[in-house]
Amino acid sequence: MTTVAIVGAGLVGRGWAFVFARAGMAVRVWDAEPAVLERLPAEIAKMAAEAGAFGCGGSDHAGLADRILTFASLDEALRGASLVQESGPEVLSVKQALFTRLDELAEPDAVVASSSSGLTVSQYTDELPGRHRCLVGHPVNPPHLVPVVELSPGPHTDAATLDTAERIYRQAGQVPVRLEREIDGFILNRLQAVVLAEALRLVDEGYVSAHGLDDTMRHGLGRRWAFMGPLETISLNAPNGIADYLRRYGPTMARLADDAARGEAFNEAAIEKVARAFPVTESDKVRARQAWRDDELAALARHLAERNARHAEGEGRHGGQA
Numbered sequence: 001m002t003t004v005a006i007v008g009a010g011l012v013g014r015g016w017a018f019v020f021a022r023a024g025m026a027v028r029v030w031d032a033e034p035a036v037l038e039r040l041p042a043e044i045a046k047m048a049a050e051a052g053a054f055g056c057g058g059s060d061h062a063g064l065a066d067r068i069l070t071f072a073s074l075d076e077a078l079r080g081a082s083l084v085q086e087s088g089p090e091v092l093s094v095k096q097a098l099f100t101r102l103d104e105l106a107e108p109d110a111v112v113a114s115s116s117s118g119l120t121v122s123q124y125t126d127e128l129p130g131r132h133r134c135l136v137g138h139p140v141n142p143p144h145l146v147p148v149v150e151l152s153p154g155p156h157t158d159a160a161t162l163d164t165a166e167r168i169y170r171q172a173g174q175v176p177v178r179l180e181r182e183i184d185g186f187i188l189n190r191l192q193a194v195v196l197a198e199a200l201r202l203v204d205e206g207y208v209s210a211h212g213l214d215d216t217m218r219h220g221l222g223r224r225w226a227f228m229g230p231l232e233t234i235s236l237n238a239p240n241g242i243a244d245y246l247r248r249y250g251p252t253m254a255r256l257a258d259d260a261a262r263g264e265a266f267n268e269a270a271i272e273k274v275a276r277a278f279p280v281t282e283s284d285k286v287r288a289r290q291a292w293r294d295d296e297l298a299a300l301a302r303h304l305a306e307r308n309a310r311h312a313e314g315e316g317r318h319g320g321q322a
Contacts, residue, residue, distance in 0.1 A: 210277030
């Protein structure tokens with residue numbers, strides 16, 4: 001059985017614990033705050049119930065919880081782990097200190113991955129003896145319902161480390177995306193930043209309301225992007241594929257891209273305008289809306305899984321007839 005150590009059991013860390021336990025792996029969890037570890041069993045049970053309602057939590061909920069053990073000692077939590085998934089604070093000094101300890105304490109052949117969404121692995125591992133086994137395994141929140149995980153190496157990360165990480169994440173049911181080299185923000189956040197900047201600009205300058213903007217994405221681009229990316233999308237929007245599309249519409253898209261918002265879109269006026277459209281700020285109400293989001297993601301995950309199973313079954317029948 002593959003063993004995974006979770007370092008940091010906050011929102012992302014407990015999502016990872018659920019992911020690996022759901023896949024039948026042994027999960028060992030440590031957090032600097034004892035109260036966080038005390039709350040973990042209840043949080044996992046709640047996640048299992050919510051995801052299970054849509055067929056995304058696995059059938060063995062009791063067994064899932066039994067595979068997640070908590071430890072007061074970091075040294076104990078790391079014992080026997082093939083993968084260490086760090087999900088601590090996004091503070092460089094904290095990451096540096098934590099990875100120094102992880103490199104000292106983790107099993108010699110363990111992969112040490114960070115869930116960081118904003119810090120590249122070279123920023124906190126370049127001086128470590130074991131920097132070759134370190135990388136970023138950046139998830140999307142919540143990782144137990146959104147399967148992509150970006151594998152971002154540093155300049156010193158071994159290819160074998162990426163191979164092992166990819167195998168474990170795929171075994172856990174995630175969709176690993178290997179970066180060829182590290183870049184600030186990785187891939188998902190760079191794409192998200194560009195879309196968000198233009199969204200803020202269009203609302204702030206009065207071209208569309210905040211809810212109209214979200215409806216355009218939710219009922220337009222989002223419908224297609226739920227099952228294929230932007231490059232495959234345009235490959236189907238011209239008679240002769242992607243090169244045909246880019247030659248036809250590339251100049252128009254280039255003009256719009258040149259006119260699109262940049263960092264200046266994140267200004268106080270834009271913040272106030274979108275905040276008025278989404279006024280919920282109380283933590284309990286935000287949490288309730290997060291629960292609604294997770295229900296929708298679970299339902300979508302179940303639909304896509306069922307669709308993919310039907311597709312695979314159809315391909316099998318077709319192959320048998322051939």
